Amino acid sequence: MPFLFVVRRALLAGLLLLPALGVRGQKAPAVAPRVANPAWLEALVATSPVLRQHHVGVALADAATGEKLYEFNADRYFTPASTMKLFSIYAGLHMLSDSVPSLHYVVRHDSLLFWGTGDPTLLHGDVPSRRAFTFLQNRPEKLFYAAVPSVPAYGPGWTWDDYNYYYQPERGPFPIYGHTVRFYGQAGQPLPRVAPRFFRPLTEAVAAGTPNPTNDHIRRPELENRFFAYPGTAKWVDETPFRTSPALLQQLLQDTLRRPVGVVPFRLRPQDSVRVVRGLPVDSLYRRLLRVSDNFLAEQLLLLCSSRLGPDSLSTVRPIRVMQKLFLADLPDVPRWVDGSGLSRLNLLTPRTMTGLLLKLHQEVPEARLLSLLATGGGQGTLRRRYRPVAGRAWLWGKTGTLTNNHNLCGYLRTKSGRLVAFSFFNNNLPGNDAPVRTEMERILTQVRERL
Template identity: 75%
Template sequence: MPFSLFSRRLLVAGVVLVFTHLAAAQTPVPTPPAPVNTAWLEKLLRESVVLRQHHVGVCVTDANTGQKVVEWNADKYFTPASVMKMFSLYTGLHLLSDSLPSLRYVVRHDSLIFWGTGDPTLLHGDVPSRRALDFLRTRPEKLFYAEIPSVTPYGPGWTWDDYNYYYQPERGAFPVYGHTVRFYATAGQPRPRVYPRFFRSLTEPVPAGTPNPADDHIRRPELENRFSYFPITQKWVDETPFRTSPTLLLQLLQDTLHRPIGTVPFRLRTQDSVQVLRGLPADSLYRRMLQVSDNFLAEQLLLMCCSRLGNDSLSTIRPIRVMRTLFLADLPDAPRWVDGSGLSRLNLVTPRAMTSLLLKLHQEVPEKRLLGLLATGGGHGTLRRRYRPVVQGRPWLWGKTGTLTNNHNVVGYLRTNSGRLLAFSFLNNNIPGNDAPVRSEMEKILTQVRERL
């Protein structure tokens, strides 16, 4: 795998990971450009009426030379929200191959025993794969599912009462349907269509007169898979997470495969030859995860990385520890990193550490591929309505947004009018009230960076 500047064999949790790298001598060291006066940029940040009421951190660096352009509270820690997905991307690029591991299995006589790797794409609504399904359907052996020890459904520091919303499905070793139910409503129809159909009998209208202050389409009790829909007055599509369990997983798999599946304890034998079924190209997951900020895909990505490190369990702790120790120890400030998605408010990162990660990515991934994975200003993803191209079809900003209540961040790369590519982190925490003015102010400032640098 083309990362870092030397070749080494890495023994982690009993699994040898081989990384092949380019020699440092093959890359000429560019002559750093002359220092640029950025007092005007510091003045903008200091005197902004919009930014002065909350905590702001900025770090801008030349992506090719590493030359610092500006630092503003760059050594202070911030809640990163979904920009933590850049750490998940970096982890996947180092620990996974070019394709996702769909499942693992062993064959014992007339039985095939399989277990999950964390791959989220099986019958997923947006990044769908049927590879595991077709494999299990056509195998001649009897099928047995083994439940591998895995993470808790929710990560540390997640908001418990967001269980009803699409952006917080439960994590797990063997996801199916993205751990969500999709509802398709059409005005004039008495009830929505339900996918997968398994949940149709568990869906009913809310009792008459039920208040709806949150303007929801669907509600689910916290601990049950019962779904209630409000009266349909217009067309809508909604996703609601379902509560996971091994029993429900077997029901869904058997309902889809139309064949029985037994269960066995997860216990490998010395003579077992563990096989891996390969799935979708990894970039298809990275792209969706980053462009629309998909929390579920980010969490499952870390679990797949953990499966690469061993067969005994799935956790987010192990791949985070490996990355911090072996690949990110040289960051200027150690991040506090607890999940893959950034849903947790326990995550903390400094702007200069975030920008250092962006520099690593730019050094190790071909630029065209890297920028193509990110949301594009004025193009697609979470930046499609801002940072529009000056010249039609020629974007100038590619990045990752991160938003929680009272926090809004953007990190990524911008191309200046002079042709420089800058890596930047622009973090805003403790925003009082509406963050729309902050987004507009960020766009105004970064536009001046593009024009003046």
């Protein structure tokens, strides 16, 4: 049965969608009476001199039973930052199958028209897929790219002057190279090596001694694809987003496929049979997205979900609405969810809502798979330097969320007694350096591990 038909029927009837492959049937979290907050934990949080100057919220619950173990400001709204990526993952688990849809296409006589699903992996530098590339390279028909209607390059509430930095590439329906250029510099060499090579002629060396107020190796004018390389005194690597457009995509595809690619308006005919090319296993995408907190992959994941709701346009609003209506209506507080990555400061969550989502994930996804997707304390990603294993055994798996003046952490921790605890620990409006807050969070959560 087509996925779009199922969604429409569910919206009309108020039913639930069937979970995607690998997700157990959804059931409501167990409702347990709130227990009194442990006095020792209340003292650690409420009287901490490190935490007292900013907005703090904590919610802990038993992952197996849903029992509330501790709450502090758990019903107040916070800027979640990148912890919002867990909502995007939850959408993917319900809307996608076990592999990524890489592109849609139709064949008309001697022509093949193709368009994007939002798949970010085509020739990506970290999670590369060549399946769509090989498909297009080997097809006998003439190739034509159709620019399907999609979202603006930047999400609502994003910081516009971060356009030059690796963590904020432009969104789009048919990404290539992760929408970034990689530069590899050597001391004493005025020009770095450039990948893809297409952008080498657009890269210029800045004269030695030129002021560099931002200390960036590469600067790009806001509205242009020109890259200025500042000389370095040591080996360096930089990754800078490029401005996207259908015309540039056409050039990049022709350059890498070594064959002509036309561009046509997107228009489906009643007789068209839309087909899909499958890509990487979804967990490859989810794991990279969560462990290193990849904003671009998270944004594109919502577009992939949108592609399952119909191939004629890509939107972040559509999958968010479907998820909130069909799967998230029973969360403690209504989340304000506006993007896939958490880059937007318009997102708002309460700690108990995030912990509620963690309970849902634990109930619907096999535990081993779920924990393998997250960063592991002392292991990899954003937690590699903290929450180190004890006696060789990991005990914390989580997702960080950091914006200027905000640092959050949510996930799961295993106590000494063997209990798995779902937790959310939010810190907003920090007055300065967040390093002391990270250290204090680790101290408190270590005590949770020891004493709960």
